[in-house]
Amino acid sequence: MVRQNLHCHTTFDDGRDSPEAMVRAALDAGLTSVGVSLHCPIEGETDWCCPAEDEARFIAEMRSLRERYAGRIAVWCGLEYDLDAARRSTPPYDYIIGSCHMLGGIAIDNTPEEAARLIAVHGGADRAAQLYYDRLCTMAAFPEISIVGHFDLLTKYNERAPLYDETSKTYRDAAFAALETLSAAGKIFEINSGAISRGWRTTPYPAPELLRHLCELGGRICVSSDAHSANAIACAFDRCEALARETGFRELWHFTGAGFEAVRL
Ligand SMILES: [Zn+2]
Ligand SMILES: [Zn+2]
Numbered sequence: 001m002v003r004q005n006l007h008c009h010t011t012f013d014d015g016r017d018s019p020e021a022m023v024r025a026a027l028d029a030g031l032t033s034v035g036v037s038l039h040c041p042i043e044g045e046t047d048w049c050c051p052a053e054d055e056a057r058f059i060a061e062m063r064s065l066r067e068r069y070a071g072r073i074a075v076w077c078g079l080e081y082d083l084d085a086a087r088r089s090t091p092p093y094d095y096i097i098g099s100c101h102m103l104g105g106i107a108i109d110n111t112p113e114e115a116a117r118l119i120a121v122h123g124g125a126d127r128a129a130q131l132y133y134d135r136l137c138t139m140a141a142f143p144e145i146s147i148v149g150h151f152d153l154l155t156k157y158n159e160r161a162p163l164y165d166e167t168s169k170t171y172r173d174a175a176f177a178a179l180e181t182l183s184a185a186g187k188i189f190e191i192n193s194g195a196i197s198r199g200w201r202t203t204p205y206p207a208p209e210l211l212r213h214l215c216e217l218g219g220r221i222c223v224s225s226d227a228h229s230a231n232a233i234a235c236a237f238d239r240c241e242a243l244a245r246e247t248g249f250r251e252l253w254h255f256t257g258a259g260f261e262a263v264r265l
Helices: 019-028 052-068 112-121 125-141 153-157 169-184 208-216 237-246
Strands: 033-039 074-082 095-099 188-192 220-224 251-255 260-264
Touching: 019 033, 019 052, 033 052, 033 251, 052 074, 112 125, 112 153, 125 153, 125 169, 169 188, 169 208, 188 237, 208 237, 220 237, 220 260
Parallel strands: 033 074, 074 095, 188 220, 220 251
Antiparallel strands: 251 260
């Protein structure tokens, strides 16, 4: 049912495979369109972001793949902003995903140890969650961001070693407020299976309770794998689709090259 993935990474950032390998994997998985979303360059961060000097080469390679695969699969050239590096310009990308991977320079999703340190530094889990969701809300001011990446990324390690109490009033209020702000700003939210392919979770982001609230708000969703290797290009898409249905959604939003359109679930 899910026929598009707009979120994946390649050897241009922290992915394992080339853009062409990702396009081929998408074709093999039965997708009709695929977008590679480059981790945008951040000064001083080189292990997971694209180096600034490689960005033009990435865009050229995606354009050439689009032409080479025309008629077989639509190929889009996307960017995943980190909020620390969001630029107020109109870059030559087809669409932009907005994400927050760090708080105060500490990574949210690198290792459980670093995630625990982030909580300690920021004065506890509830306070860190509040800071994270407040920061996500700033995305509303970036009209070029169409998609919110892995909305509750904070909970990446919660199945194995709970760091955040997702039932606490502070946590829920902060997460619900961010859903409301970003949905009102017209953002599309991912159901994202990235932590499943990397073995940290058995369920996609976001939590069902958050998706139910988003559905009540009339919010829009898409499905993405955030794959960092070709074999994960459509990881757990059946589970993502089931989660969308269970939480009330009846449509997904697909990028068409000229905006997003609803596709019935
Ligand atoms: Zn991300
Ligand atoms: Zn990503």
